[in-house]
Amino acid sequence: MSFIRIVKPLPTSGSSTTPHSPNRFDGGKRRRLGEPMRFLLLAMIVFCGDLPASESGSNWSWHKQFPWVFSDAEQTWQYWRAGSDGNFYHWKSSDQSWYRFDESLETWLPVNDSGSNSAKEESAREETITTGILQLSLNHDGLTREYLLYVPSSYDGSEKLPLVFNFHGFGGDDFWHLSAANMTGIANQQNFFVIYPQGSLIEGYSHWNAAAPSSENKSSADDLGFVDAMISSVSSGYELDTDRIYACGYSNGGMFSYYLACQRSDKIAAIGSVAGTMLEDSYETGQPTRPVPMINLHGTADYVVPYTGGSGFTPISDVLNFWVEKNGANPIPTISNLTSGSSTIVENSVYSDSNGTSWVEHFKVVGGGHDWLDLDLNGSDTNSVLWDFFNRFDLNGPRTAP
Numbered sequence: 001m002s003f004i005r006i007v008k009p010l011p012t013s014g015s016s017t018t019p020h021s022p023n024r025f026d027g028g029k030r031r032r033l034g035e036p037m038r039f040l041l042l043a044m045i046v047f048c049g050d051l052p053a054s055e056s057g058s059n060w061s062w063h064k065q066f067p068w069v070f071s072d073a074e075q076t077w078q079y080w081r082a083g084s085d086g087n088f089y090h091w092k093s094s095d096q097s098w099y100r101f102d103e104s105l106e107t108w109l110p111v112n113d114s115g116s117n118s119a120k121e122e123s124a125r126e127e128t129i130t131t132g133i134l135q136l137s138l139n140h141d142g143l144t145r146e147y148l149l150y151v152p153s154s155y156d157g158s159e160k161l162p163l164v165f166n167f168h169g170f171g172g173d174d175f176w177h178l179s180a181a182n183m184t185g186i187a188n189q190q191n192f193f194v195i196y197p198q199g200s201l202i203e204g205y206s207h208w209n210a211a212a213p214s215s216e217n218k219s220s221a222d223d224l225g226f227v228d229a230m231i232s233s234v235s236s237g238y239e240l241d242t243d244r245i246y247a248c249g250y251s252n253g254g255m256f257s258y259y260l261a262c263q264r265s266d267k268i269a270a271i272g273s274v275a276g277t278m279l280e281d282s283y284e285t286g287q288p289t290r291p292v293p294m295i296n297l298h299g300t301a302d303y304v305v306p307y308t309g310g311s312g313f314t315p316i317s318d319v320l321n322f323w324v325e326k327n328g329a330n331p332i333p334t335i336s337n338l339t340s341g342s343s344t345i346v347e348n349s350v351y352s353d354s355n356g357t358s359w360v361e362h363f364k365v366v367g368g369g370h371d372w373l374d375l376d377l378n379g380s381d382t383n384s385v386l387w388d389f390f391n392r393f394d395l396n397g398p399r400t401a402p
Helices: 035-046 117-128 174-180 184-190 223-237 252-263 280-285 316-326 382-390
Strands: 059-063 066-071 076-082 088-092 097-102 107-110 132-140 143-151 161-167 193-197 240-250 270-274 294-299 334-340 344-352 358-365
Touching: 132 223, 143 174, 143 223, 161 223, 161 252, 161 382, 174 193, 184 193, 184 382, 193 223, 223 240, 223 252, 240 252, 240 382, 252 270, 252 280, 252 294, 270 382, 280 316, 294 316, 294 382, 316 344, 316 358
Parallel strands: 161 193, 161 240, 240 270, 270 294, 294 358
Antiparallel strands: 059 066, 066 076, 076 088, 088 097, 097 107, 132 143, 143 193, 334 344, 344 358
């Protein structure tokens, strides 16, 4: 087992800075990130600066202000805590026991019945409500499927919270997508859950099946059922507002969000896509059973998923028309020219109904490439733009009090 002796406190998640970098792996030949890369990625997500440790190869995550350490030997995350008695403790899930670090022996010893009351009391409280980034898995359709669940630090179980799914691109990774499209900040501010699922690997590349079973899909993995299973799992362990479940994604993840809206319109309140489009099969056969609000962000210089379509990819103009028709909006949009940052031109098109409800919204980023578009619209980034749109709707349509 990998042990690290903590010699200074970790900063809280609220005080950390997350570098924002585009997901470069869409279309690449990737499986899961190797453990060294996962360590680097988690460090980027959680904090800046060095954390002195006796073994530099260990991997860190966090839970509130308390660290977790990944044991390479046991292939599991171990929870660490500083007790009020000055000792360090960790929770070992395999035998449901607390261990105390003995400095003189430089090893971990099990806490007996006369051990630290503070650790036991804290354990009981933390077992009741766990917040932060959680690495979870479930069995579905004969496969072990993994996902990251972010629980906002303010969550106490007293109210039902919304949920946002954020799907990575083709060949991507849940951890890497978390770093590129990190919604944890806005989730903390606005109090909602976020799930970063891991795409299937059974055909050699991580992916999402964004159409009905056909040659357009990458495998036979049941991704729709996986989403159903994640919703069921979260709702069984947390207070989930099932009227406010949203889905968005990057590239292939955006394509899957469109397909999800067509196939699960009874569960998904609104969707968003960044650098993604509808596959031709989904575009031609998709029949959502209710209006599903849609927001789309796409760059004109995207040469992987071209703005004008091609190679089985539906042109963005046709995608907009599809959702305008399904949602009963006016096909003539209200257009505003915006500036992202100091120079990037963004054309914002809003399609509303006769009541003024904006059911479809599009951000055309002039010169934008194939990445998680890094908008800066009067202080609002891409994550904020997506959430502000989602927050206006639930399964019943426009919310009366966003």
